[in-house]
Amino acid sequence: MSMSIASHPDRLLPADPGTRAIARDLLSRVENLPIVSPHGHVDARILADDTPFPDPTGLLISPDHYVTRLLHANGIELSDLGVGGSPTDPRESWRTFCRHWGLFDGTASGYWLRSEFVNVFGIDDALIGEQHADELYDRLQELINQPAFRPRELFKRFGLEVLATTDDPMDDLEAHARLAADDTFTGRVVPTFRPDAYVKFHGPGFAENARQLIDTAGDGVGGYEGYLRALQNRRAHFLAHGAVSTDHGTLTARALKLDAVEAARLYEKGLRGEATAAEAEAFEANMTYQFARMSVEDGLVMTLHPGVLRNHSPQTFTGYGPDTGHDIPFAMEYTRALQPLLADFGTAEKFHLVLFTIDETVFSREIAPLAGFYPSVFIGAPWWFIDEPDAMLRFRSAVTGTAGFSRSSGFIDDTRAFCSIPARHDASRRTEAAYLARLVAEHRITEERAAEIIVDVVDTAPRRAFKL
Structure with missing residues (x-):
């Protein structure tokens, strides 16, 4: 690989x-x-x-307006991303993000996010995408529940x-x-x-x-x-x-x-x-x-x-x-x-x-x-x-x-x-x-x-x- x-x-x-x-x-x-x-x-x-951080969405998606604004520009409701405290299912928000991961190619926020996945959480960035959304969410949740995170x-x-x-x-x-x-x-x-x-x-x-x-x-x-x-x-x-x-x-x-x-x-x-x-x-x-x-x-x-x-x-x-x-x-x-x-x-x-x-x-x-x-x-x-x-x-x-x-x-x-x-x-x-x-x-x-x-x-x- x-x-x-x-x-x-x-x-x-x-x-x-x-x-x-x-x-x-x-x-x-x-x-x-x-x-x-x-x-x-x-x-x-x-x-x-x-x-501990609450969940992957609350850590990486909802508070980062670099991420949410680009998703919004492509038709995603901010309420579906937990913005402003909107009640949402964090796992479903995460699936939405992963489904649209390709939008971040070439952007600064995409560079930072990929670096976070690989260098902070030790996650293979080949997993980022709709097919592995739940697997990625579960792995991140497991990590942020640990004292080291x-x-x-x-x-x-x-x-x-x-x-x-x-x-x-x-x-x-x-x-x-x-x-x-x-x-x-x-x-x-x-x-x-x-x-x-x-x-x-x-x-x-x-x-x-x-x-x-x-x-x-x-x-x-x-x-x-x-x-x-x-x-x-x-x-x-x-x-x-x-x-x-x-x-x-x-x-x-x-x-x-x-x-x-x-x-x-x-x-x-x-x-x-x-x-x-x-x-x-x-x-x-x-x-x-x-x-x-x-x-x-x-x-x-x-x-x-x-x-x-x-x-x-x-x-x-x-x-x-x-x-x-x-x-x-x-x-x-x-x-x-x-x-x-x-x-x-x-x-x-x-x-x-x-x-x-x-x-x-x-x-x-x-x-x-x-x-x-x-x-x-x-x-x-x-x-x-x-x-x-x-x-x-x-x-x-x-x-x-x-x-x-x-x-x-x-x-x-x-x-x-x-x-x-x-x-x-x-x-x-x-x-x-x-x-x-x-x-x-x-x-x-x-x-x-x-x-x-x-x-x-x-x-x-x-x-x-x-x-x-």
């Missing part, structure tokens, strides 16, 4: 034999380094509780050193506290402050969220002043629980420096549900500026993930909620949008701003030039729809000529699917080796220097950008 492509030692490495040999050597220097995951969406309670054991086996979660500002972070106090758990799991639901006027529950925030953490001060104070207090709560960064899923990259009176006027309109779309966007842009100011003061790294129209499908949002695969990118602009923020904070000593995009056109045109001048700016790794091998190679080609290797964030997996973490980081490391090997083969850098760079971009860069 031929070797599985998911375990082939040369997967994702260059086809040219000479360049591939260089890439193999570079990969060997980082292949087994610990995983630093500074941005993701795994729930900390999974590790704090350390309970509990979350904490997998955390150790994956080589995870740091795992960041993404958390609501009002979260008590109890799961993080339990992990920090547990001497039997040696990993580092840090929360990330994500205030989107407290900033977007037209988001569900904005007014209730803002009032709860002020009542809990506003120090008895009301209005816009109490709102800002409460956000700062909750950031301090996150810092006390090990947080290193904040995350902002803004509509655009725009930052706007409003005076306190105008910001307060917009805030009150937002509470009453009377703000126009333009006023809502202006307030969000003002808060992007204010969060940067707070990061200068408290040292939390600020990450910006703009350029996505969230919840594009109203019916899907109503039926299944957010983060279910229908957030769609649009074209972006950063240079003018961020100028007010960078004019005031771009050279501030404690400030780190990591800029992500799904618009590849801005990597070379705007983000790399910004990071190539401002000490505070780091280039966020390819994110979401572009965190796949071909796009990662395009990313390196787009940014390196302007900003070099030192200004990037390091890889982020941005995942809710816990078992895909090692597969995603492995793909990134192989892609970095392939890119650097080409530069060596073209006599643009020495092999000795490439060996230093690959360690930096894989291991040092995320520690540097996220102050780890």
Whole structure:
């Protein structure tokens, strides 16, 4: 039987034999380094509780919107996949997935899934498909019931050193506290402050969220002043629980420096549900500026993930909620949008701003030039729809000529699917080796220097950008 492509030692490495040999050597220097995951969406309670995963569908299918969105595009109802807590027979959902396995050929999610089957669970990927669906389900269920496949054991086996979660500002972070106090758990799991639901006027529950925030953490001060104070207090709560960064899923990259009176006027309109779309966007842009100011003061790294129209499908949002695969990118602009923020904070000593995009056109045109001048700016790794091998190679080609290797964030997996973490980081490391090997083969850098760079971009860069 031929070797599985998911375990082939040369997967994702260059086809040219000479360049591939260089890439193999570079990969060997980082292949087994610990995983630093500074941005993701795994729930900390999974590790704090350390309970077995429920079933193969609940582990690999339902929480992974990369998987469910493509099945949905091909006529599968999300309710048949257990999305959003939909009641479903997990075995039948698994059969549906296996019946449509061919849809994932050539996709990043297909690459990750195949790698998980082979390298995490030791399952022959020839079994993936409708004919062996029940056999595969039963084998996976048998495995995840074993102690070796509990979350904490997998955390150790994956080589995870740091795992960041993404958390609501009002979260008590109890799961993080339990992990920090547990001497039997040696990993580092840090929360990330994500205030989107407290900033977007037209988001569900904005007014209730803002009032709860002020009542809990506003120090008895009301209005816009109490709102800002409460956000700062909750950031301090996150810092006390090990947080290193904040995350902002803004509509655009725009930052706007409003005076306190105008910001307060917009805030009150937002509470009453009377703000126009333009006023809502202006307030969000003002808060992007204010969060940067707070990061200068408290040292939390600020990450910006703009350029996505969230919840594009109203019916899907109503039926299944957010983060279910229908957030769609649009074209972006950063240079003018961020100028007010960078004019005031771009050279501030404690400030780190990591800029992500799904618009590849801005990597070379705007983000790399910004990071190539401002000490505070780091280039966020390819994110979401572009965190796949071909796009990662395009990313390196787009940014390196302007900003070099030192200004990037390091890889982020941005995942809710816990078992895909090692597969995603492995793909990134192989892609970095392939890119650097080409530069060596073209006599643009020495092999000795490439060996230093690959360690930096894989291991040092995320520690540097996220102050780890």
